[in-house]
Amino acid sequence: MLLPEVNSVIDAAYYALVRFMAINTGALEDWGGKTTIAFCEGCGRAYIKRGNRQKYCGNRECEAIRNSRKSSRYYYKEKGKA
Numbered sequence: 672m673l674l675p676e677v678n679s680v681i682d683a684a685y686y687a688l689v690r691f692m693a694i695n696t697g698a699l700e701d702w703g704g705k706t707t708i709a710f711c712e713g714c715g716r717a718y719i720k721r722g723n724r725q726k727y728c729g730n731r732e733c734e735a736i737r738n739s740r741k742s743s744r745y746y747y748k749e750k751g752k753a
């Protein structure tokens with residue numbers, strides 16, 4: 672089990688790395704400096720958030736997770752009604 676201190680150091684390093692890569696690829700310029708780094712709920716990697724409600728990076732795998740979670744939420748909601 673990792674200590675919280677270790678996790679935050681890794682997170683900080685990862686943030687710096689992602690930010691560096693994003694600057695290099697010009698991704699930050701796409702939307703006027705309003706850049707948020709978030710961690711994907713699917714794979715746990717940092718990504719550049721493109722909307723307040725975005726919880727996943729753009730990977731296909733994570734899109735699939737997002738879609739399946741969405742439908743399972745729907746399923747439970749419907750089940751609860753019955």
Ligand SMILES: [Zn+2]
Pocket residue numbers: 711712713714715716727728729730733
């Ligand atoms: Zn992801």
